[in-house]
Amino acid sequence: MKARSLQTILTVGVVLTATCIASKDAEAGALAAAGRETHALKFAAPAVELVQVADKAAKSYKIGSLVIEAPWARATPGGAKVAGGYLKITNTGQTADRLVGGSLAVAATVEVHEMAMSDNVMKMRRLHQGLEIKPGQTVELKPGGYHLMFMELREGLKQGQTVKGTLVFEKAGTVEVEYRVAPIGAQSGGGHMKH
Numbered sequence: 001m002k003a004r005s006l007q008t009i010l011t012v013g014v015v016l017t018a019t020c021i022a023s024k025d026a027e028a029g030a031l032a033a034a035g036r037e038t039h040a041l042k043f044a045a046p047a048v049e050l051v052q053v054a055d056k057a058a059k060s061y062k063i064g065s066l067v068i069e070a071p072w073a074r075a076t077p078g079g080a081k082v083a084g085g086y087l088k089i090t091n092t093g094q095t096a097d098r099l100v101g102g103s104l105a106v107a108a109t110v111e112v113h114e115m116a117m118s119d120n121v122m123k124m125r126r127l128h129q130g131l132e133i134k135p136g137q138t139v140e141l142k143p144g145g146y147h148l149m150f151m152e153l154r155e156g157l158k159q160g161q162t163v164k165g166t167l168v169f170e171k172a173g174t175v176e177v178e179y180r181v182a183p184i185g186a187q188s189g190g191g192h193m194k195h
């Protein structure tokens with residue numbers, strides 16, 4: 001009888017120990033899972049940041065007496081090698097200046113273009129002399145009008161991204177800007193689609 005009881009106690013003891021180990025394992029597993037989750041969150045953070053940057057109020061930039069407002073670009077459909085860039089330039093100074101070009105991190109070259117009606121057809125042409133901004137004038141580069149043309153894109157522009165670039169003015173020089181990428185075919189940088 002005594003031996004049997006001892007056996008029972010031992011068995012129960014083993015089972016209890018086993019349960020304890022099992023729950024410890026579960027705990028460790030949960031910790032590991034939490035660890036993975038933390039890691040995954042850390043990994044996802046840059047993407048979240050990118051969206052937050054894109055959602056912030058449109059930025060403006062200054063160089064000399066020129067104020068550049070809200071640069072934005074259109075997202076490109078798959079494989080497209082060119083994209084349009086848009087912004088507003090105000091000349092607060094006493095002398096005229098010209099936007100003559102620029103650069104974009106993912107484009108080979110940047111040209112200043114104009115869209116205009118020619119024989120009832122909308123045509124795009126390069127402004128080889130650049131775009132003049134007279135004293136006190138605000139010139140808006142927008143779809144259907146003046147724009148920057150990003151040529152030979154090395155990668156497509158995706159909605160929500162921000163892309164770094166520069167603008168080059170004849171007198172004021174070079175200024176760094178950041179373009180917000182709006183949806184494909186967007187008519188404005190605010191994300192509102194107008195048709």
Ligand SMILES: [Cu+2]
Nearest residue numbers: 113114124149
């Ligand atoms: Cu163009």
